[in-house]
Amino acid sequence: MESKRxxxxxxxxxxxxxAIFQREGMNFLPNTLVTITKVRVTPDLAIARVFLSFFNNTNTQQALQLVKSHSSEIRYKLGARIKDQVRVIPQLEFFVDDTNEYVERMDKIFEKISKEPRQPDDEQQ
Incomplete structure (x- = not known):
């Protein structure tokens, strides 16, 4: 359970x-929209786990590796924005948020189930 802080x-x-990804994201991920879906912070605020979702990109693992290779640059730009609000700029760890893929997969399963013929109820004995 995370604290309010x-x-x-x-x-x-x-x-x-x-804001950083919106302005600077095109430099290292052209034609890809990057969405920050969730950020989790450790209790000491030293590590931030950032969950990303990539749109208009077929290879999410390659995109994630590209973001990870630019993590020091992203952290520097983040530090310039929040330097007056915090003592230490957190280390950034990036992960793929595959919630959308999971939802699509579940939708396909439910759609397949709804198309199957229903079994007759054998409650009468």
């Missing part, structure tokens, strides 16, 4: 990282 700090990080 962690949640508030994670919200600030999410907004600032979203």
């Amino acid at each position: 962690q949640q508030k700090f994670a919200g600030v990080l999410q907004q600032d990282l979203a």
Whole structure:
């Protein structure tokens, strides 16, 4: 369970990282929209786990590796934005948020189930 302080700090990080990716993301991920879906922060606020969702990109693992290779640059730009609000700029760890893929997969399963003929109820004995 995250404290209010962690949640508030994670919200600030999410907004600032979203702005950074919106302005600077095209430099290292052209034609890809990057969305920050969730940010989780450790209790000491030293590590931020950032969950990303990639749109208009077929290879999410390659995109994630590209973001990880630019993590020091992203952290520097984040530091310039939040330097007056925190003592230490957190280390950034990036992960793929596959919630959308999971939802699509579940939708396909439910659609397949709904198309199958129903079995007759054998409650009468």
